[in-house]
Amino acid sequence: NTLSASGSRAAHGSLYGFFGDRRLNARNFFDSEPRPGITALTRAGDGAPVLLNGAPLAQRNPVASETPFTRFETGAVVSTPLGKPDSPKTFAVAALDWQRTRAAEQSHFAVPAVDDRGYENTGGRGISPGTAGNATPLYPASLAGDAVFSLFPFPNNLSGPYGRKTYTAVLPADADAWMGSGKIDRYFHGKLDHSLALRYAASHEDSVLPSTGGGLYSAIKPSVRTRNLASFLNTNLTPQVVNSFRFSWGDSRFAFGTGPRKKSRVPSAS
Secondary structure: OOOOOOOOOOEEEEEEEEEEEHHHHOOOOOOOOOOOHHHHHHHEOOOOEEEEEEOEEEOOOOOOOOOEEEEEEEEEEEEEEEEEOOOOOOOEEEEEEEEEEEEEEEEEEEEHHHHHHOOOOOOOOOOOOOHHHHHEEEEEOOOOOOOOHHOOOOOOOOOOOOOOOOOEEEEEOOEEEEEEEEEEEEEEEEOOOEEEEEEEEEEEEEEEOOOOOOOOOOOOEEEEEEEEEEEEEEEEEEOEEEEEEEEEEEEEEEEEEEEEOOOOOOOOOO
16 A cells, blocks of 8 residues: 555564365355256156157266365565665565456356247257158257257256246356556655655556356457556645655456357257
């Protein structure tokens, strides 16, 4: 803090650390309960299994275990006087903090249900164009009708927030960040007493946002950098009057990259 005086006649400092392991965490209250296994998709009308090229269409349950979250943070603060040991007038303080997070996040998306992937909800049973003896069933989940709807993965979480249209994925949500600052205080004594404080601070963060606006395959990797320089010059004009001059400068940089994509467990048939 630029306003707070730093330092004493002796050097001092501190180290700290924090670690939270995924194996010690409770389940996120808003996450779905882990249900390892496979769920077969059925038609909404009669409950019959949906076929993918003649075989039952089954999706592996997306949440097989608790969503991981591991976080490690460490840092140090050091303060020391500069100049004459008996009557120092200059003090310096520096601080550095580093954080690393390895986590995943449950993300839910609305996708067309299997029945929606056909003309008038025929996606689950298909249609059979042609004469009775020469009819060929066409399913949107088959080679013949998968050209458009293969862009959407099949639902895999029927109890999710979108019901039979829910596709759930456990996506990476990692982050790495550091922040540091340095500050120098200088005291001048004469006809008037002055104190000068200079501080520089910087930070950098690289993280992964699992989804943007609820869109499929919309993960992004923001990289954020900030810098700030601040200074104060205080002058005691009288015991009751103090003049203060302040100068500050700062900037920020934002860069966005494409995040990792999680492929559907049922590949496109087209």
